[in-house]
Amino acid sequence: MSVTAVVFSTIFNMDLKTYAIFLFAGMIPFSYFSTSVVQSGQSFIQNESLLKKIYVPKLLFPLGVSVALLIDSLLTFVALFLIVVVIGGKISFALIFVPFAYLLLFLFTFGVALVMSVSTVYSRDLQHIVGILMQALLFLSPVFYKPDALQGKVAWLISLNPLTQFIDLFRTPIYSGEFPSLTTVLISMALAATSVFVGLWFFAKHENKVAFRL
């Protein structure tokens, strides 16, 4: 991450310290989303021997992955936050919003992870495809740049990307020291709710077929 910070701060002609904080605030939600979705995709396949021999509530596997990575992400947040403090970032009252941002991000990610966990059992090459898609998504999400930096014909991609909203939820309190706008919060809440409901519905519909396909 420090290499990325050095390279991009030079390209964008920004102060390294400021850019490092900017990057970190965008990287945290993105990498949580991406690793959770990819790892949930493998959760059933890796526990194949268990699922075929004993009854275990299947929701535990993607849930376990999502929660474990959430704890991981929180620890990373604390560690990086200490670095931010040392290099002199803004510490504002708005930081109390971060736990709520995490909650919304978790719900949104968990819904997608549920769909991924079941789908990968059906077509196993999906995990490779998703790995590549995540790479593309990284550059289409405002992680390295500001959302309004991508102008012209491709700008709509940024505005349609749900992660744009979640990155904003993190970046506004950490980088700008302000509370995110109500619009962003409401859109994120709607996205998170939709994702969780669709994910749980999809999961409930297909979980009984998983054991046959492993």
Place this chain on the structure above:
Amino acid sequence: MKVIVEDVSLKFRLYHEGSASAKEYFANLLRRQKNKAFSDFWALKNVSLSIGEGERVGIIGRNGAGKSTLLKTVCRVYEPTYGRIVANGRIAPLLEIGAGFHPEFTGRENIYFNGTILGYNKRLLREIESEVIAFAELEEFIDTPVKYYSTGMYMRLAFSLATTVHPDILVLDELFAGGDSEFVKRGKERMYRMIDRASVMILVSHDQSLLRSLCKRFIWLDHGKIIADGDVDVLNRYCAG
């Protein structure tokens, strides 16, 4: 009744071209001649039975008759396509060899891991830990990851854990494969004791003498259907061909 199987049918889908993948799916869209990707196969057809307290049931039949599938359905690993299954009580399944151990965990860790899945709490597991290890005779290897275990060691640990605390329903599939005669003897003794405590046992085996010594009731399956259900006479008929 401890276990009730009500008109259960189970459909398997056989895929002709290995495991389906997204790649195959897209390739198929372009292919002019489409061949059917799968066919259906009924592993169980309208199976009904009920097992009461203290019954010791042996399930017999040729390879592919649906014996293991029936056990897996009772243990809720497979969801029946039609019909329903009711099991009252804690089930301890020993399906195939091993009982759902995590290969990377050591034997001791697996006692806690598998025990928790079986529904035992941590305090109980701590109490029985040494007894489980002693019965499995694995004192020397208990802190080795189970992926390095031999078939016999794996089975001994699984059996020992499943039977140290008396489960209400014990489900065994080809149980003693890989166990030496000394362990089989001790295992049988333990099973006799368990039966006295009125737990249900369902056993799939091809070992006639084991079946005769442990079971009172026999269910003969063939092509997913029950051919006969009754006392030792069923076993005799099955063996006679």
